[in-house]
Amino acid sequence: MSFTQEEQLNDIYNLILTSGTREWERTQLVSAKNALEDGADFSAELSKLEANLRPLAVRNNLTPDVAEFYLKLTGESVNEAADNRVVHSGDDPVYQERAIFAGGCFWCMVESFETMAGIVSVLSGYTGGHVAHPSYDQVSGGYTGHVEAVEIIFDTRIITYEELVALYWQITDPTDAFGQFQDRGSQYRPIIFVQDERQRQIAEDSKQQLIESGKYKQPIVTEIQTAETFWPAENYHQQFYKKQPKRYKQIKRSRQQFLTYQHLKGKVRTVLNKHKKTF
Template structure:
C-alpha cells in the first residue's frame, strides 16, 4: 500500500473514533472503511466518499476535522495546512508572556495580532467554560459555557501588554454583551482574561479610559475575568485567515464596515457635545 494511502486510512479511522464527528459523518466514513476492508480500491471509495461529503462541504457545514480530511482528499493543500501546536509555548519566562482575548469569532482575531512585531504565536481556542476538551459543535451550541478566544504569546522586549489591550479595543464592539457583529450568542461575548494582578490593573485602567473618552453612547460591557484552562480549537480554525482567504475577507470586511460606522458615530457625538458645551 502506498504511504499516502496508509496515512489516509489512518485519518479515516481516527475520524470514526473522534467524539466530535457527527453521526451522519461517522456513518459515511464507516461505510468507506468497511468497503476498504472488503477489498475495494481506495481511490474508488474516496471518490464516493467525497461525493457524499461534498454538499455539506460546499455549505461549510462539516465538522472541523472532517473538513480537514475533505480538503486533504480533494487536494486543497492550503486549506488543509496543519498548525504546529508544539510551537505555541512560552520558552523564555524572562521575556515572554501570554494574553487571552475573546472578541467574537476567533477567525477574525488572529491576523491583527499575529502580524504585529513581537508576536510569537496566536492560538484559537475555547476558554471560560465548565467542560474539558470542548468541541466546536459543543461551544457553538452554547452547551459548555466557553467563549471563542485567542491566546497570544509575545516578546515583552518588543511589544507590551498595554499595546495588545489597546489593539483589542479597536477590533471589538465593547458595548455588545450578546455577541460581536454578525456573530450572536454567549460564545461570542467580549471578555479580556487576565492572568495576574498586573494585567488586571492595566486592563481596568484601559477600560476606564475608554469609558471616560465618551466614544460610545452605550455602556462598556466587556468583562475582565481571570484566565482559566485554554482549550485549543481544531486545526481547521487555526490561522483561518491564511487557509480560507476569500471567506475570511468577506467576514472581516463586514466587521470593519461596522467598526468604521461606529467610530464615525462616536466622532460626531463628541463634536456635537463639544459644540453644545460652548458658552
C-alpha cells in the same frame, strides 16, 4: 491539488467516524458512501454530496473537517500549517508575557495580533468554562461555559500589554454582550482575561477611558476576568487565516464592514460631544 477517488472515499470514511462530525453531515456522508458501495457513478454521487453540503458551506456553518473536505470537492486549496499548539511556549520568562482575549470567533482574532511586531505566538482555544479538555462542538454548542479566545505570548521589550488592549478594543464590539458580529451565543461574548493585578489595572483603566470617551452610545459590556485554564483548540482551528484564506477573507470582510461603520459613528459622536462641551 490532486484529489483521487481513493482519497475522496477515504476522507468520507474518516469523516463518518470522526466524533466532531455533526449528525446531519454524517447522514449525507453515509448516504454517499452507501451509494458508491452500491455501484453509483462516482462523479455524480460526489456532485450530489457537494450540492447537499453547499447551503451550510456558503454560510460557513460546516464543522471544520467537513469544511476542508468540501473545499477539496470544489477544487479550492487548503493551506496546511504546522501544529502551533506544540511551538506555543515562551522561552524567555524575563521579557515575555501572556495575554488572553475573547472577542467572538477566534478565527478572526489571530491575524490582527499575530502580525504585530513583538508577538511571539498566538494560539486559538477555549477558556472560562467548567469542563476539562473541551471540544469545539461542546463549546460551540454552549454546553461548557467556555468562550472562544486567543492566548498571546509577547515580547515586552517590543510591545506592551497596553498596546494589546488598545488593539483589542479596535477589533471587537464592546457593546455586545451576546456575541460578536455574526457570531451569536455566550461562547462568543467579549472578555479580557487578566493574568495578574497589573494587567487587571491596565484593562480596567483602558475600559474606563473608553467609557468616558463617549465613543459608544450603548454601555460598554466587555467583562474583565481572572485568567483560568486555557485549553488549546484543535489544530484545524489554528492560524485559520493562513489555512483557508478565501473563506477567512469572506468572514473578515463582513466583520470589518461593521467595525468601520461603528468606528465612523464613534468619531462623529466624539466630535459632537466635544462641540457641546464648548457651549
